[in-house]
Amino acid sequence: IIDYIKEEFLKKNLLLLSNEYANEKSKLAFKCKNGHYGEIAWNYFQQGGGCQQCYRKSRFREGNPRWNKNKTDTQRINDRKYREYLQWRKKVLQRDDYTCQKCWLKKKKYLTAHHIYNYMEHKDIRLEVDNGLTLCDSCHEHFHNTYGYTNNNYMQLFMYLNKEGG
Structure with missing residues (x-):
């Protein structure tokens, strides 16, 4: 055999x-x-x-059936579909023990690595683990509905995390 x-x-x-x-x-x-x-x-x-x-x-290179050769590297970065971003996300989730830091949900499937200082405006720190925090999809959506998607900062996150009921 x-x-x-x-x-x-x-x-x-x-x-x-x-x-x-x-x-x-x-x-x-x-x-x-x-x-x-x-x-x-x-x-x-x-x-x-x-x-x-x-x-x-x-996984995210040519030869992968899902590789889109028409996308530029800039588009891949904007879409957050590149190795370094996925490693950053994994490190944030691991550090927070796969637990939403607002409602304490512990389901890997429904968690997001949230940028404290938003991704698009803070390119220099977008992949620093200290600029991330685990939120469940629901809390993440609620945060952005409350504070928007631009000019996000630590004070907004602090207020959101310490606000009762949402």
Whole structure:
């Protein structure tokens, strides 16, 4: 069976380094065509898994089926669809333990990393984690309905967070 698995890995440009197969959930070591080393379970590999490092690099680049070649880098930044922004968002949510800092909702699906000093007007600090705060979608919308989308600042956020009932 290990020879069959090696052939399957080669089809995805992965060199299988493991010489033994224990079961479908045990990790198999490999090296990809770009020189990355990794491990993957056979069942995950069969579901389409591969080199995680290559996947992360290609997620928002050419070669991704969702890549829009007609967009400029400026449009990507304005749309907030680039690697550094997504990393910033993740760091803010992690720091706040995936919890809305207004109503204390704890559902990852409904959370937003809110910019204290708004994104478009403060390019120099837009990716600083200290310029972000986790709000649920409802509280985030309520904040912007109250204070607008421009000239946002720390004092507005402080007042919003400390205001009773909304």
